Amino acid sequence: MGGLHEQQRNRRKYFVKINWENIQSAYNDQYALSAQTKNNEVYDYASILQYHLTAFTSNGKNTMTIPDQDLEYLISNFKSGFSFYDMAEVNQVYSCPSASCTVSCQNEGFRMQAVDKTTCECQCPSGLKGTTCEELDTDADCGKIINLSNGGSEEIKMTSYTQGKTCTWLVKGESDSIIKATVTSVDLPFSSQNDCYHWLEFRDYLIGDEGKELCGQSTTTKTYTQANIGKVSPFMIRFNSQKTQTPGTGFTVKVEAVKSGCISSPCKTGSLCTEGSGDGSYTCSCQNGLSGKNCDEFRAPSYNLCDHEDDFGTCLFDRDPSSDIGWNFNTRLCDWRGCGSGVLTRGTGYQFLTLTPYYDGVPWNYGSKAAIKTSAQLTAVDRCLSFDYSLGNYEQGSFLTEINVYVEGTGKTKTNVKNLKTTTDYTWKTETVSISAVDNLVVMIYTDLYRSHVIKTFQNIS
Incomplete structure (x- = not known):
């Protein structure tokens, strides 16, 4: 596909x-x-x-x-x-729903349309139904859509039930909520191999995927916390007693909405965000020489290494979204004439940053530019930039693919401080650039592309 x-x-x-x-x-x-x-x-x-x-x-x-x-x-x-x-x-x-299919699906549902375009409907996660996935697929005497404000809670309690039931609860919070479900007691039958006959299911990641199952006997609290997936989504709890088995005494679950500090992604440069006490507070775990509340400061003295083994990870540099063409990652690149004429790898064999539209099938034009630039606030001190690079050997004619390093800041217009355009012939070379102190410094590494076969790569930027 x-x-x-x-x-x-x-x-x-x-x-x-x-x-x-x-x-x-x-x-x-x-x-x-x-x-x-x-x-x-x-x-x-x-x-x-x-x-x-x-x-x-x-x-x-x-x-x-x-x-x-x-x-x-x-x-x-x-x-x-x-x-x-x-x-x-x-x-x-594949644009299966055409412009004529305008139904607005709710609760993670998505639009589907028949090949002949005669029908347009919502495909719903299991546990939901209705024209727009707005209804619960649940027995009449159980299940509920629960809407909570931050700090609010509600108890789901079944102290007796019968065999043959399917129940669904859909819990929703505010735009900055994380949902928690705390099981305070459970008594649901299970086998000697710990397979559940009747069970609770907690969909705390994506409600369109299967959830975590719980059965057995316990009064020890167990909490399921909704994962921060970068967007607001509901939390689903389902109960299944379809198997023929003597019922247990049931369960009690408390659901609550807590104010999230991490859902807005406040931690920068790939730093880990840890939720606070449910009041919207958070803590960022800064690494690799970065600091500040949101790990978006690069003070002095500090050292930051981008080896790209964890992509851009906690790298001081990130893709410039204004680029004409995107960077990619590869682990092995061959000369345009074949691998027998040249192969580029890292010593470890791990991935490195590349600009290789020929390999990646990326549209480009002569003069297309790609850039990475610093994404944190840099203290005004003299600095040193070092990077390993490789330029391919398909540079012919009057146009040469180039690497250019620019700096700008308060009182300093965008200035070229390094230009590289000589092929390294499938070997790595190290370049060092001295950068003078300037307030609000931004460092940019630009490439100007004039050959689709040109290999332009970086590793170990520091």
Whole structure:
């Protein structure tokens, strides 16, 4: 269907970490980030395109890890077809709903239209139904749509139930809410192998995916906290007692909406955001020489290394969105005449930053520009910029692909401080640039592209 693997999408850093040291080197390219993914849907662990966590392992250890290990079941469960969000993604990319299909789907539902364009409807996550996915798919005597303000809570209680039930609760908060569900008591039957006969299901990641199941007997509290996926979404709880089994005494769950400090993504330069006490406060974990409340300051003395093994990670530099053409990542690049004429890799075999439209199938024009630039506030002191680079050898005629370093700041107009345009012939070279102190300094590394086959790469920017 034309999709890349989930772990290669360009917003993966908040959802998965690549353990390059555990990957068979021949398969490193399967983990290189692609800057060209569309990201119409949130990162989906249940996607048919998500590799298993030990795929292509060289030593039996995980080649990927995720922040919430309790969600690993979404990756490890057997997959025989598209996930709900795979279907939504494919449906949008191939423009299956035409302009005439205008129904507005709610609660993570998406528009679908028949090939003959005669019908237009919403595809709803399981547990929801209705023309716009606004109704619960639930038994008449249980389930509810619960709307909470920050600080508000409600109790879901079933102290007796019958076999054969399916119940759904959909919990919604405010635009800056995170939903929590705390189980204070549970008594639901299970087998000697700890398989649930009757169970609660908590969809605390994406409501279109399967949730975490709970059964057994306990009065010890257990809390399910909604994942911060970068957008507001509902929280779903389902109860299933369809299997023929003597019922337990039921369960009690408290749901509450707490004010999130992290949902607006205040922490910059790839820094981790940790929620406060539910009052909208947060803490950013600054790394790699960065500091400040939001990790958006680069004071002196400080050192920042961008080795790109974690994409842009906590790198001081990031893509400039005004670029004509996007950067990408690769693990191995060959000379335009073939790999026998030249191959470029890192010593580790891990990924590096590239501008290679010929390899990546990226549209470009003569003179197309790509740039990365500093994304933090820099203290006004003399600084040193160092980077490893490589320029391919397909530079012919009067036009030469170039690397240019620019600086600007208060009282200083955009100034070129370094120009590079000589091929390195598939080898790495190190360049060092001295930068004088200036307030509100911004450093930009520009490229001007004049050959589609030219390989332009960076690693170890500091």
